[in-house]
Structure formats: C-alpha cells, structure tokens
Amino acid sequence: MTLIAHMTDLHLRPRGLACYRVSDTNMFAERAIRCLKSLDPQPDALVITGDLTDRSDPREYAVARELLSRLDMPVFLLPGNHDSTSGMRREMSSFPGISETGDGKICYTAKIGDVQLIALDSHLPGSPKGELGPWQLAWLDSRLKETQVPTLLALHHPPALSGIVHMDNMGLVDADALAEVIAPHAHVERIICGHLHRPIIASFAGKVMTLAPSTGHQVVLDLTENGPALFNFEPPAYFLHYHSEATGVVSHMAYVEAFPGPHHFFADEGVVWPGDEA
Numbered sequence: 001m002t003l004i005a006h007m008t009d010l011h012l013r014p015r016g017l018a019c020y021r022v023s024d025t026n027m028f029a030e031r032a033i034r035c036l037k038s039l040d041p042q043p044d045a046l047v048i049t050g051d052l053t054d055r056s057d058p059r060e061y062a063v064a065r066e067l068l069s070r071l072d073m074p075v076f077l078l079p080g081n082h083d084s085t086s087g088m089r090r091e092m093s094s095f096p097g098i099s100e101t102g103d104g105k106i107c108y109t110a111k112i113g114d115v116q117l118i119a120l121d122s123h124l125p126g127s128p129k130g131e132l133g134p135w136q137l138a139w140l141d142s143r144l145k146e147t148q149v150p151t152l153l154a155l156h157h158p159p160a161l162s163g164i165v166h167m168d169n170m171g172l173v174d175a176d177a178l179a180e181v182i183a184p185h186a187h188v189e190r191i192i193c194g195h196l197h198r199p200i201i202a203s204f205a206g207k208v209m210t211l212a213p214s215t216g217h218q219v220v221l222d223l224t225e226n227g228p229a230l231f232n233f234e235p236p237a238y239f240l241h242y243h244s245e246a247t248g249v250v251s252h253m254a255y256v257e258a259f260p261g262p263h264h265f266f267a268d269e270g271v272v273w274p275g276d277e278a
Helices: 025-037 058-068 085-091 134-146 175-182
Strands: 002-007 045-049 075-078 108-112 115-119 151-154 188-193 200-204 207-211 237-244 248-255
Touching: 002 025, 002 115, 025 058, 045 115, 045 151, 045 188, 058 085, 075 115, 115 134, 134 175, 188 237, 188 248, 207 248
Parallel strands: 002 045, 045 075, 115 151, 151 188, 188 207
Antiparallel strands: 002 237, 108 115, 200 207, 237 248
C-alpha cells in the first residue's frame, strides 16, 4: 500500500510576524508537522499544494526549509498564488523536482510507492488566479500517455467551481483545457489541490477532486452570491491519500487538533445489545 500526506496553504511568515495580523500560521504549521511525525504508519511522502509562503519572501522560505527538514520522508512542493515560481525554484531547489526545467514552470513527475504524482504549476504572476498554460498542458498530456500507473494530479488552484463565489473568481482560468487533457485517462485517480482553505470534494472531467483545508486559517463557508472574503479558525486539517490494489485511492481527512479519546465501544454494565441475547 501507499500513503501520501497532502497539506496546503501554510502561508508561512518571517519569524515573529502573523498572517493578516491575527493568524499565527508558523505555529499552526509547526503543529501540523508535529502531528504528521506522530502518525503510524508514517506516510511515504508529503505533498504541499502551494501557498507554502505568504509573500514569497526569502525569510519565509527559510522557515519552510527548517520546518520541512524535520520530516523523514520526501516532500514534494509546487507553487501557489502567494508563492512565486522563481522564488520557489531559487529558495527550495534542494527539494525533488523543483530545479527541473519546465518552460518557466515547476512541473515534474515522481513515483511514490505504487502511485505516480504529477505536480503542476498554476502560479500566474501578478494575479490571484491560476493558469497552467499551453506548454504545461502539452507536457501533461505526454506524461499521461507514457504510463497507466495510478496517478495523483497536484496543483494549487482547483479546476472545479466550489460555489464560494469570491474564491471561484480567482480560480483556474484554463480549467476547460485541463479537462480535455485528463478526461481520456482513467488512471488519473485523484486531483489534489488547495487555494480555498476548506475541505471540498467535487467531480471534474470524470475524476474526483479533493481540495484540502489549510493547516492554518480557513475561508468562511458562504454560498451566497455576494459573500465577502472572510476567514476564521475552524480546526486545521490535512488529507491522507491511501492507495492499494484493492481500494484504489481513498482520501481521509486528518485533524491537527488533539481531541478526547480514543475510547472503546463498551456498553453500560448490564446492557445487552439487540441480537446478543443468550
């Protein structure tokens, strides 16, 4: 079996600075990494689908390098709208795939256990929207035709709409072109992404899209037409993508918070469950 952890939207800041003045994203990220290190079994890899940093500041990338160095597993990165392709390539070049050339984009493939990861770069300079672009879409098409290995497609901007209008307005501008590329390929078992700071499951091009919440603050769930852009501190979480021959890809959401338990399912003394009568 293969187990892949998926985190997103860490929004790391220079040490001592909060994100949006009130979100201690570095502390939240520390807790998420500590939680990940406590898992048994340990994941085969961690994928972070963008917004590793908040402003693509070299000091933020330095925090990221120190934090991720604590993990005894490969870490696969790709840029979000708050990062930059050039900044990530310069500051995180020691991480797998980052230094590969891709017509200006960070895109690469990696084998993780019995699963193929294809990482895509949807960063669009000067815009919160995302774009893959013709070169990267052609590259993706050729990669998908090379093998029938079960594949996870990773990018920052979700290609499917969520109903949260202000976030959908800064979505993936060439989502229709992406759909044309991936629709014929049954071995694309999951699209994993971030950007919306909420756990969202949707269908896209006949595939399952799994959008992970942030390890820090979350976007307020507002499905009204003109809802404002607001965030809150709902519990941070991440996804674990489990794959086996018997199951295919199964996605579990894991919370960073510590909760009471675990407890055994014992009935009160003297209580007999229906069907268990002597």
